[in-house]
Amino acid sequence: MIIIRAKDYQDMSRKAANIIFAQITMKPDSVLGLATGSSPVGTYNQLIEYYQNGDLDFSNITSINLDEYQGLAPDNEQSYRYFMDTHLFHQVNIDKARTFVPDGLEADTEKACRDYDQIISHEGGIDLQLLGLGRNGHIGFNEPGEAFEKGTHCVPLTESTIEANKRFFASEADVPRHAYTMGIQSIMQAKKILVIVSGADKAEALKEMVQGSITPKIPASILQLHHDVTVVADEAAMSKMAE
Ligand code: F6R
Numbered sequence: 001m002i003i004i005r006a007k008d009y010q011d012m013s014r015k016a017a018n019i020i021f022a023q024i025t026m027k028p029d030s031v032l033g034l035a036t037g038s039s040p041v042g043t044y045n046q047l048i049e050y051y052q053n054g055d056l057d058f059s060n061i062t063s064i065n066l067d068e069y070q071g072l073a074p075d076n077e078q079s080y081r082y083f084m085d086t087h088l089f090h091q092v093n094i095d096k097a098r099t100f101v102p103d104g105l106e107a108d109t110e111k112a113c114r115d116y117d118q119i120i121s122h123e124g125g126i127d128l129q130l131l132g133l134g135r136n137g138h139i140g141f142n143e144p145g146e147a148f149e150k151g152t153h154c155v156p157l158t159e160s161t162i163e164a165n166k167r168f169f170a171s172e173a174d175v176p177r178h179a180y181t182m183g184i185q186s187i188m189q190a191k192k193i194l195v196i197v198s199g200a201d202k203a204e205a206l207k208e209m210v211q212g213s214i215t216p217k218i219p220a221s222i223l224q225l226h227h228d229v230t231v232v233a234d235e236a237a238m239s240k241m242a243e
Contacts, residue, residue: 001210001223001224001226001229001230001231002229002230002231003210003230003231003233003238004230004231004232004233005233005234005235005238006198006232006233006234006235007234007235008198008234008235008236009042009198009199009234010042011234012042012043012196012197012198012232012233012234013041013042013043013045013046013196014042014046015232016040016043016046016130016194016196016232017043017044017046017047017050019128019194019230019232020032020043020047020128020130020194021047021050021055021056023127023128023192024056024057024058024061025056027127028057028059028060028061029060029061029062030061030062030127030128031061031062031063031064031123031124031125031126031127032061032062032063032064032126032127032128032129032130033063033064033065033066033126033128033129033130033131033182033187033190034063034064034065034066034084034088034130035065035066035130035131035132035140036065036066036067036080036083036084036087037132038132038198039132039133039196039197039198040087040130040132040196041087043130043196044087044088045087047088047092048088048091048092051091051092051093056092057093058092058093058094059093059094059095061094061095061098062098062099062100062123063084063089063094063098063099063100064100064119064120064123064126064182065080065081065084065099065100065101065102066129066131066139066140066141066181066182066187067080067102067140067141067179067180067181067182068080068081068101068102068103068104068179068180069104069176069178069179069180070104070109070154070176070178070179070180071104071105071176071178072104072105072176073104073105074101074104074105078168078169078174079104080101080104081101081104084099084101100116100119100123102116102152102180102181102182103115103116103180104180109154112152112154112180113151113152113153113154113180114152116152116180116182117151117152117186120152120182120186125189125190125191126186126189126190126191127190127191127192128190128191128192128193128194129187129190129192129193129194130194130196131187131193131194131195131196131220132195132196132197133195133196133197133202133205133206133209133220134160134161134164134205134220135160135164135201135202135204135205136158136160136161136205136218137205137208137209137217137218137219137220137221138158138161138219138220139184139187139195139219139220139223140181140182140183140187141155141157141161141179141180141181142155142181142183142184142187142219143155143157143158143161143219144158144216144217144218144219145216145217145219146216147216148184148185148216148219148222149183149184149185150183150184150185151182151183151185151186152180152181152182152183152186153180153181153183154178154179154180154181155178155179155180155181156177156178157175157176157177157178157179162175162177184219184222188222188223188225188226190226191228192228192229192230193223193226193228193229193230194229194230194231194232195209195220195223195229195230195231195232195233196231196232196233197231197232197233197234197237198233198234198236198237199234199236199237200236200237200239202233202237203236203237203238203239203240203241204240205218205220206231206233206237206238206240206241207240207241207242208220208221209221209223209224209231210224210231210241211241211242
């Protein structure tokens with residue numbers, strides 16, 4: 001695991017965007033695994049700036065997002081599809097037909113999961129997976145549990161995640177209780193993984209991810225077993241790491 005220390009959120013975002021920039025430059029038809037949430041917004045903004053300056057071309061990129069709330073339509077402002085459209089896809093020259101997000105409206109849960117796994121394998125797997133880190137150590141919506149889940153699955157969200165995400169909804173009652181998420185196996189099969197972590201509220205989770213034991217109670221801890229993980233974390237997030 002390579003750990004890159006960033007000064008603050010902005011510095012983290014720039015450093016992470018530069019890694020994605022390098023990936024796209026080296027392999028213009030990369031399959032990017034993407035995340036939503038607060039962590040990647042700055043990274044996406046930086047990538048948009050590179051695109052606007054003419055330095056980055058998304059025309060041959062495929063993207064496969066980590067997760068989606070169950071029951072939310074793509075045009076629901078809280079859906080992850082809407083988030084990606086707004087924060088990245090509509091601002092760069094990516095082919096919209098090559099952007100994948102789990103289908104939150106598929107009534108057949110098992111079919112939704114199966115279809116998504118088929119998309120991942122049909123696209124040949126993920127070249128670079130971008131991850132944020134949950135305060136409880138989750139990645140995607142792989143919440144702390146008794147086992148590492150393999151493929152795409154539908155999960156009940158934990159109280160801590162509902163609490164963390166309610167800021168995006170009118171009230172806590174509006175936060176969906178289930179989400180589709182790529183499984184740990186799909187994430188671990190990505191050729192490269194880039195984790196971005198910012199803020200003191202992530203310090204404990206980051207310490208456990210990097211220096212704790214490997215346990216499904218901290219899903220991100222499994223990343224210690226991946227051969228090509230880069231973590232870009234700011235000083236606040238790194239404040240609990242042992243030297
Ligand atoms: C989002 C996702 C989540 C977030 C995590 C951190 O697609 O998969 O695992 O990365 O909850 O969220 P933020 O970045 O909002 O702190």
